[in-house]
Amino acid sequence: MSRIEYTNVNDSREITVAADVPRVAIQVSREVVVASIQVDLDDDVLVRFREDLLQRVHDTGSRGVILDISGLATLDSHEFAALRRIMTTSEILGAESVLVGMRPGVVSALIEAEADVDGLRAAFDLDAAYAMLEQSLLVEPETRDDVATAQDCDPPVFLQDAPPGVGGQE
Amino acid sequence: MTVELHRIIRTEMDASRTVLETTLYCRKAGMGETPSCMVATAVSELVRNILKYAGSGEIILRQVKGISGRGIEIEVTDQGPGIADCEAAMLDHFSSGNTLGLGLPGVQRMMDEFSLQSTPGEGTRVMARKWS
Numbered sequence: 001m002s003r004i005e006y007t008n009v010n011d012s013r014e015i016t017v018a019a020d021v022p023r024v025a026i027q028v029s030r031e032v033v034v035a036s037i038q039v040d041l042d043d044d045v046l047v048r049f050r051e052d053l054l055q056r057v058h059d060t061g062s063r064g065v066i067l068d069i070s071g072l073a074t075l076d077s078h079e080f081a082a083l084r085r086i087m088t089t090s091e092i093l094g095a096e097s098v099l100v101g102m103r104p105g106v107v108s109a110l111i112e113a114e115a116d117v118d119g120l121r122a123a124f125d126l127d128a129a130y131a132m133l134e135q136s137l138l139v140e141p142e143t144r145d146d147v148a149t150a151q152d153c154d155p156p157v158f159l160q161d162a163p164p165g166v167g168g169q170e
Numbered sequence: 171m172t173v174e175l176h177r178i179i180r181t182e183m184d185a186s187r188t189v190l191e192t193t194l195y196c197r198k199a200g201m202g203e204t205p206s207c208m209v210a211t212a213v214s215e216l217v218r219n220i221l222k223y224a225g226s227g228e229i230i231l232r233q234v235k236g237i238s239g240r241g242i243e244i245e246v247t248d249q250g251p252g253i254a255d256c257e258a259a260m261l262d263h264f265s266s267g268n269t270l271g272l273g274l275p276g277v278q279r280m281m282d283e284f285s286l287q288s289t290p291g292e293g294t295r296v297m298a299r300k301w302s
Contacts, residue, residue: 040186073193074207076214077273105207112208113215113276114262 024049026056032064032133033057033095034126038071041079050086057095064133065090068126070101077113084116096136098122098129175231185217188229196242199233201302208280209242209300215273216246216296224250224293234299241282241301246294253288260286 022039033056039045057065067083069075075083087097099122102110110117123129175195177188192213196206213229220227227248234243253259253272262275274296278284281298288294 040190042182042186074189074210074214076189076211076218077276078215078218103203103207105204105211108204109208109211109276109280112279113211113273 021045021048023052026052028056028060028062030130031060031062032066032130033060033062033090034066034068036068036071041072041075041082043082046079046082046086050089053086054089054093057090057093063095063137065095065097066100066126066129066133067097068100069106070103070125072106073103075102075106075110077110077115080110080113080115084120087120096121096133098132100124100126100129173233176228177230178226178228179217179220180226182221185214185221188217189214192231195231199242199302200240201242201300205300205302209244212277212280212298212300213244213246215277216244219272220246220248220250224248227293236299236301238301241299244281244296244298246296249293252290252292252294253286254290256286256288259288 021044024035024037024039024045026033026035028034033053035049035053037049041049053065056062065087067087069083083099087099090097099120101124102122121132123132175191177184177191179185179188189210192210193206196209197203201209213231217227217229220229225248227246227250229247230245232243232245234241259272259274260278274286277296277298281300283297283299285297286294287296
C-alpha cells in the first residue's frame with residue numbers, strides 16, 4: 001500500500017521536473033543531427049538532451065551527429081564527461097559524432113583537468129564538422145557500390161579469392 | 171576595485187549562475203577571455219564538489235594585487251564532511267566519491283596559486299589565485 005503511494009509521488013515529481021527542464025535545440029540538416037547547446041548543462045538538462053538526441057538519431061536514421069558548444073562559456077570535467085558519454089551512445093546507435101566550437105579557454109581548462117580526450121572528434125566550426133563527417137560518410141556509397149558490384153559478379157569468379165573451405169560450398 | 175562577489179551555493183542553479191558570474195567578474199576585472207574561462211571552470215569544479223559532498227557552501231571572488239600584477243582570488247568554503255587525506259586528494263585519479271574524483275589537481279593546474287585546508291567533520295576551504 002505505502003509502496004504504491006511512494007511510487008506515485010515519485011512519478012508526479014519526475015514529470016514536474018521534466019516539464020521545467022530547458023531543452024537543447026536539435027535539428028536535422030543535410031542528414032546530420034545538429035544540436036546547439038546554449039543552455040547550462042545541469043544533470044536534468046543532460047538527461048533530457050541525451051533522450052532527445054538519441055530519439056532523433058533513431059527516428060531519422062542519421063549517420064552523423066554534430067554537437068555545437070560554441071555557445072558555452074565554460075565546460076567543466078563533469079559536463080565534458082557527460083557530453084562524451086552522449087557522443088559514445090550516439091555512436092553505438094550508428095552515428096558518428098563531432099564536437100564543434102570549443103573556445104580556447106574551454107580547451108585549456110579541459111586539458112588542465114586531464115579530461116579524457118582520447119578518440120574525441122572535434123572541429124573548429126560547423127563547416128569543418130560537415131567536411132569531417134562527409135569525408136568518413138562519403139566513403140560509404142563507394143563501399144556500397146563495391147558490395148553491389150561483387151554481388152553482381154559471377155559467383156564462381158568472386159569466390160576464387162575466398163578461402164578454400166568457403167569456396168568449396170558452391 | 172575591491173568589489174567582492176559573494177555567493178551562497180545551495181542548488182545547482184546557484185552553481186551555474188555563479189560560474190557565469192565568475193566569467194563576467196574576471197572579464198570586468200580586465201582578465202583575458204582564456205584565463206577568465208579557466209577561473210570559471212575552476213569555480214565550476216569547486217562548486218560542484220560543494221553540492222556533491224557538502225550540500226551547501228559559499229564562494230567569494232576578489233580582485234587582488236601582487237608582485238606579478240593583478241589577479242583574481244577564489245575562496246571556497248563549506249562545512250561538509252571534509253577531506254581526510256588532502257595529499258591524496260591532490261593526486262590525479264584519486265577519488266573519494268565515484269570515478270570522477272574531486273578534480274582538485276585540475277583546479278590547481280588551471281590556477282596559478284592553490285591551497286587546500288580541510289578538517290574531517292568540520293569542512294573544507296580552498297583558496298586559489300590566477301594572475302592576469
